[in-house]
Amino acid sequence: MRDDDVISLSGLVLEVARGLERSVACVHRGHGLQGNEFSALIRLSRNPGRQMRMSALASQLGVSNSGxxxxVDRLAARGLVTRDVDPADRRSWVVQLTDDGDDLLRADVADLLPVLREVLVAPLGDDAAAFVGVLERVRAEVAPGATAR
Structure with missing residues (x-):
């Protein structure tokens, strides 16, 4: 691939990511979520007991511990998560999704799916599954700490 093609490819990826981010942010804002709050809720929902250590959540979000x-403070203030000292390691904190958080997440996802199908899945058509595999390979390079879906 020529140098110019590499630059064009990276530009396209960034443009698509920004466009997708704008589309999903509109849905999240409609449910009162901002920034990485949706990502935190969805990650908690996919873990056993709907809970994670703060450090693991930070790693998966790609955000600093203070971030x-x-x-978590914003989500806890709304009753969407709780944060407690980890009984197995008193130096760590465990964040758990509440029932209210799960209800909000489900409502957000119900509104989000049609948007994602329209702006992401439909243009990919039959290539969607292959595209997932390609993105997972790229993610392994740029975000090695990220986990599978």
Whole structure:
């Protein structure tokens, strides 16, 4: 691939990411969520007991520990998560999704799916599954701490 093609490819990826981010942010704002709050809720919902250590959540969000604390503080103030000392390690905190948080997340996802199908899945058509595989390979390079879906 020529140098110019590489620059064009990276530009396209960034443009698509920004456009997708704008589309989903509108849905999240409609549910009172901002920034990485949706990502925190969805990650908690996918873990056993709907809970994670703060440090693991920070790693998966790609956010600093203090940034994660801010996110969790906002969510806790709304009753969407709780944060307690980890009984197995009193130096750590465990964040857990509440029933109210799960209800909000479900409502957000119900509104989000049609948007994602329209702006992401539909243009990919039959290539969607292959695209997921490609993105997972790229993510492994740029975000090695990220976990599978």
């Amino acid at each position: 994660t604390t801010s996110i």
